Amino acid sequence: MNAITDFEVKAADGGPASLDTWRGKVLLIVNTASKCGFTPQYEGLEDLHRDLGPRGFEVLAFPCNQFGGQEPGDAAEIANFCSLTYDVTFPVFAKIDVNGPAADPLFERLKADAPGLLGSKAIKWNFTKFLIDREGQVVRRYAPTTKPEDIVKDIEALL
Template sequence: MTITDLTVRTADGATTGLGQWRGQVLLIVNTASKCGFTPQYDGLEALHRRFGSRGFEVLGFPCNQFGAQEPGDAAEIASFCSLTYDVTFPVFAKIDVNGAAADPLFERLKAEAPGLLGSKAIKWNFTKFLVDRAGKAVGRYAPTTKPEAIAADIEALL
């Protein structure tokens, strides 16, 4: 089983399979609208536009587990992303990334690409996971890592 075998909830509450991105390089990010790292939406969108035609996709997963920095509902989140940062990459339903209710996608990502000293827990919003064309997480980047700093790693996988 790979990451692209999993299903997730879309912003409108429907279920969709990540298989539609099978064979592509993915950058999967837990996001928030009211975080100090929120301006990274600009950098994520820039990566999406730069590499999208070559088989790359950014997937955003809003999360309210860190400082309650994603309080909005799906419509508010979508509107914020579109109007404030002109986001065109998919932003899914709000999820948990840690704890008993953690989404299976993030459980898989954390297992395949653990953090510093092998830690599994996600520490804050805008933790980024790079997934190769085979559907395996091959990189984990801290919230402080700017999206443009990941460009060379994306390029290497494309």
């Protein structure tokens, strides 16, 4: 099975970005939105990124507008919001779909490797999180209600 780090995605500017850049790191991949009740989780995600980053951890954010239209902005607006409101320093990629016929292949793989409750594949809302080990394999899926600080022990076990 190929590693998650074998995928190519779109950078915020729309150009290609290889996840190979993060090969060998523990990753938390999250679909995000700027106008969601869970948006304050950006703060916790940034704390994880800063605290655990030196040990080989990275947060990768993928904005998505599929849930209640809660990510209406373009790439510049999203970047500005993340930077000014939450001082985000982890990568925020281009806005994508995570469900449906136009779902990004990365998220198709994440959903297949770590189904939700009762085996459901669909992502139910913004801030669904996927933990990836150093070999690029999906370890676990977390619900939007799972706070970043509640994942620390799982991340540290992989570091």
